[in-house]
Amino acid sequence: MGIEAPTLLSLLEEKQGDFVSGEEISQKLNVSRTAIWKQIRKLEAQGYTIEAVNRLGYRILERPSRISPVELSLKLKTHTFGRNVHVHEVVASTQDVLRDLAEAGAPEGTLVVAEQQNRGRGRMGRSWVSPPGKGIWMSLLLRPNVPLLQTPQLTLLAAVALNRAIERVTGLDIGIKWPNDLLIDGRKISGILLESATEDERIRYVVVGMGISVNLEETDYPEEVAAKAVSLRMASGRVLDRIELIAEILKEFEELYSVFNASGFEPIRLLWEARSINLNKPTALMTAGGRIEGIPRGISETGALIVETPDGGMQTVYSAEINPWEPAAGQDGQQKA
Structure with missing residues (x-):
C-alpha cells in the first residue's frame, strides 16, 4: 500500500515542529520505512525542509512560501509594472506564458510569476535551475517606442534595476x-x-525574463553548477521575503524605465558602468566570429561593449561569452601610446 504526500504532510504538521518517529508514521499510515522516505523526498522537492534524526524521526523545519497576487499588490509601489499579474504554480517558462499574453494585447507592465519552471532558460540556450518556492522566476512585458537597434540598452537597464533593488533589500555587494x-x-x-x-525594424514588445536565486540552498544546485552559483540566502545568511523583493525590483525597474524614456540611454549607461566587474580588466570574449582579447573600456550608445585590443584598436562587441584573460608578458592591460 502506498501513501500520498499530503497524508504524510498532515501528520508532520500536527506535531508543529516536534519530531515524529518513523515507527509512528509507519503504524499510522500502514507503510514501510522506504515508502516514508520516498514521500519525504517528494515533500522536499516541493520546497519543504525536513530534518531526519536517528531514533527521533522527522520534523518540518521550514515550509515553502507562496507568492500571493493579493500580497504582492499590497506591497507594490508602481503605477503600471506588476499591476496586471499572473501567478502560476508550475509552467514550462514564464517567457512563453507572457509572450502569449503579449500577442493577445496585454498592456505594458504585465507580469507573469511562477513558483516553478520546468524548462526555464537563460542566455545562449542554457537551462536555468528553478526549484519550487525558493526563487523568483518571472517575466515582465515592455512595449518601448524605440528602434530595434536599441534593444541591448534595455538589457543593460534590466541589469541595473535588479542590481540596485537587490542591493537595497539585502545589503549585499x-x-x-x-x-x-x-x-x-x-x-x-x-x-x-x-x-x-x-x-518593420521597430519593437512591438519585449519580454524581460528574470531568474533570481533567492532562498535556494547548496543541495538545490546540480553538481555541475554548484561552484558557479550562489543564492541570496546563502550569501546573506537569512531567508528573504520574495514578495518584498519582487515589489522592490518592479519599483526600481519602472523608475529607471521612466528615466530611459525621458532622457535616453546615457543615465543608464553611467549606472551600468559603475557596477561593472569587467571594465578595464583583461578579458577574452568568445563571439560568433571568433575569440577577441582585450580590455573593455565602456559601453557604446547602442549598449554594445567597447573593447580595446592589444594593437590599440577599438572593437565593438554586441554578443559574446566573456571570461578573464591573462595578457602576454609585457602587457599590463594598459595600452601604450
Missing part, C-alpha cells in the same frame, strides 16, 4: 558581468533574458 549577469564574489545569483517581437 553585487556586481554586473556583461551584459546582465549579477554576481556575488564571482558566483551568479541572477540571470536576465530579453526576447523581442519586431515589425
Whole structure:
C-alpha cells in the first residue's frame, strides 16, 4: 500500500515542529520505512525542509512560501509594472506564458510569476535551475517606442534595476558581468533574458525574463553548477521575503524605465558602468566570429561593449561569452601610446 504526500504532510504538521518517529508514521499510515522516505523526498522537492534524526524521526523545519497576487499588490509601489499579474504554480517558462499574453494585447507592465519552471532558460540556450518556492522566476512585458537597434540598452537597464533593488533589500555587494549577469564574489545569483517581437525594424514588445536565486540552498544546485552559483540566502545568511523583493525590483525597474524614456540611454549607461566587474580588466570574449582579447573600456550608445585590443584598436562587441584573460608578458592591460 502506498501513501500520498499530503497524508504524510498532515501528520508532520500536527506535531508543529516536534519530531515524529518513523515507527509512528509507519503504524499510522500502514507503510514501510522506504515508502516514508520516498514521500519525504517528494515533500522536499516541493520546497519543504525536513530534518531526519536517528531514533527521533522527522520534523518540518521550514515550509515553502507562496507568492500571493493579493500580497504582492499590497506591497507594490508602481503605477503600471506588476499591476496586471499572473501567478502560476508550475509552467514550462514564464517567457512563453507572457509572450502569449503579449500577442493577445496585454498592456505594458504585465507580469507573469511562477513558483516553478520546468524548462526555464537563460542566455545562449542554457537551462536555468528553478526549484519550487525558493526563487523568483518571472517575466515582465515592455512595449518601448524605440528602434530595434536599441534593444541591448534595455538589457543593460534590466541589469541595473535588479542590481540596485537587490542591493537595497539585502545589503549585499553585487556586481554586473556583461551584459546582465549579477554576481556575488564571482558566483551568479541572477540571470536576465530579453526576447523581442519586431515589425518593420521597430519593437512591438519585449519580454524581460528574470531568474533570481533567492532562498535556494547548496543541495538545490546540480553538481555541475554548484561552484558557479550562489543564492541570496546563502550569501546573506537569512531567508528573504520574495514578495518584498519582487515589489522592490518592479519599483526600481519602472523608475529607471521612466528615466530611459525621458532622457535616453546615457543615465543608464553611467549606472551600468559603475557596477561593472569587467571594465578595464583583461578579458577574452568568445563571439560568433571568433575569440577577441582585450580590455573593455565602456559601453557604446547602442549598449554594445567597447573593447580595446592589444594593437590599440577599438572593437565593438554586441554578443559574446566573456571570461578573464591573462595578457602576454609585457602587457599590463594598459595600452601604450
